[in-house]
Amino acid sequence: MSTTRTLRFRVFRFNAETDYLPAYKIYDLEVDEHELMLDVLDKIKWTKDGSFSYRRSCRHGICGSCAIKVNGKSIIACKDNVFELADLFETDELIIEPSRTERAVKDLIVDKKDFWSKYDAVKPYLVAEIDEHPVKENLVTPEDAELINEADQCIQCGVCYYACPAVEVNPDFIGPAALAKAARFTTDVRDDAKLDRLEIVNELGKGIWDCVKCYECATACPKGVDPIGKITTLHNQTFEEDMAEDNVATRHAVGFKHAIARHGLLDETEIVRYSEGTFGMVKHIGVGLDMMRAGKVVMPWNMHNSKNLDEVKKLIKSSSTTTFKGK
């Protein structure tokens, strides 16, 4: 027998045309154990208030429309089970908000222009001479195809992007989704624009050196894309291509280069050195870092996942005491 529970939902309501400030409206709903957050949104819209607005289409986690936040956790609504969320937060009351309240246009609908402009920035398409009438495909071994390593599975939902603390403090940071997209092509043996793309993501203040390696994106991603893993791939590639030397961000480059020389690739055992390197980068973000705010760096539900938590904390602590030139 399926069980039900009555839960309270505090829902962010806002209409940019008529409202000066958002309001949180309360809806008490009976929820079934199999119901997903999207079912809750639908119930509110279809039985309580038809003006409640949010994006959704596929309803099974493949179109990327329905990114929202529940109790501050970035999710796609059609994938997360309501009971599990309530249990995670040990509560009978869930707060439903848009991915980024500052960008809300109406209720849970946000203006995603920032997200898509980052997407556009990395040349999000295979650059190659396209044979319009091919008689044979490119031969790509399964091993070479594997190099893309699921980066092509990204549904552009933005969950990682709106969870990323670096994006929040540095609006110029390309962010996890677009960087994963860049890696999707730089690891494709058929692509001709690897260097161009590395050039773009290597740019200080915007690119791969501005990630604080908090792992939030990897934990939040509903499709297992592991954006931070892809960012690490891009780091490696800039070293392999000898591009990393071109900017001040690479003052730890010698250490990295050693690692590359020794292991061929940068790996997790180099994490400490890596974090120091990242710290160096953080200074260049150009924004007063207030990253502990609202627990933005490592969300409580990720504590156990974040392997280098202490490092990150150290990093945040020191960065928050330093003042930087504002942007």
Added chain:
Amino acid sequence: MSVEIRKYDVVIVGAGLAGCAAARECQMAGLKTVVLTKVHPLRSHSGAAQGGINAALNEADTTSHEFDTVKGSDYLGDQDAIELMCQKAPETIRWLEKMGAVFSRNEDGSIAQRPFGGQSQPRACFAKDRTGLICLQTIYEQAHRAGVEFLDEWYVGDLVYDNATSKVNGVVACNLRDTQFAIFNAKVVMFATGGYGRTYKINSNAHANTGDGLSIVARHGLPLEDMEFVQFHPSGLAGSGVLMSEAARGEGGHLLNSNGERFMSKYAPEKMELASRDVVSRGIEREIMEGRGVGEKKDAVYLDVRHLGEEKIMERLPELRDLALAFLGQDMAKEPIMIRATAHYSMGGIPTDINCHVKKNPTETVTGFYAAGECACVSVHGANRLGANSVLEAVLFGRHAGENIVKDIEAIAMVDVDESSADKFMKEVDWVIATNGSERVPALRAYLQETMTENAGVFRDEARLAKQKEIIKEIRKRYQNIRIDDSSRLFNTDMQEAIELGHMIDYAAFIVEGALARKESRGAQYREDYQSRDDANFLYHTYATMDGEGNISLDKGAVSIGKFQPEARTY
């Protein structure tokens, strides 16, 4: 309110596989092209396709692909179009590959293929179980790279059609963000608006699949073809109808009833679980009807893939495993999962000739109007489409439409239109926002969906269909008395849902009328009162048109028969 009039060479409605493929062709030929879509292109339902895309990569297999498709269509597919599709399929797949699609590969680096239902050879190319996502990304990316202008979250509500000259001159659309209207005046319009599965309660489709394009066309008195043929996919997750791709059976999954029997042995002793979709769906529903269902309400059967082993499941079917976990809390690596037939694909649609020109009757075409993909009926699927043939159709005929537009456009005039062309759609929207009746859109829609599933679903008969015809009339009347909550002009999704329901009611009527008149069982249409196929009386395409009151008249179109003469269809 003044209405902006924008001018283009080509306006394409829909940014799924078909729309993006066409747009890229037009753009590359230097035509000024815009794509309008109610969701972001990458959110189009094409991205949900899981299992595969067919092509006879080994040329020797082409005839067999043609035959499987014709047989799958229960001989209602047009063989000239099927031939074109099967012959161009390998080039199309390789073209996708060249543009960047990350297909799963064989050891030698060539594109891998898997078996699929109703196919005599493993012919479905795939990208794990996320084939549609990979194909959609690729085509969108390359269309974007080519510089196509995409306007997303624009809702197209009307066609600018001049009946006297049979010429389409544009579309009327509204920006969902602010409800501003615009007329997109163009030499050529193409519809690629996708399918209409949402009219059923249990369905595998996205919320966006409300078939708007079809009724927009029908409201101008233009015909729709073969609307009665709605494919019910055998494996929708119990309850939600969310799809578990045929890949699960392609990879060797078993279907079991409450007695643990592989019941398909009764319905398709040779092909078993891999028989054509209609056959498997009926098998499942028959087991449930006769009390051998599983689950709390005994309204499902088991799909068991455990014997494939966890490794293969993770490698080949990761998405499916995730879905069953999310929706049912069942891990297919460890236990059988519960499934049931789900409304999945629309074989019928806007009639086109083999070059994607929309037809105004069985023999003549409209000028400046094209359609391709699931909203069109060209007809390669006839009465039932084979798994992995529709992604192929959307890409291939989408591109083909683009190529034909490029070929034709020089001879097509630009006819300027004025603001009044937008009146009808603007009035419709204003009415929805202002009207103050007592009927609620969600409840009315649920009523339509439930009754369609009950009366015009997997099993049909005269009495139920006649009843459904009356119900649709009732719903149409009640629709006149709706009320919505949202009176704003900012992302008014309440208004959008109401407009979409209006479309659903219209094309649901076409489904029912077509099904009623077709007193035979063919492919996806199964009449309990006429259980066999009747070629003598019904080997024709249904052409249906609607008058202002919603009454439907029927006409017949010839089926193109080629190499394969109709014969009995057994699996």
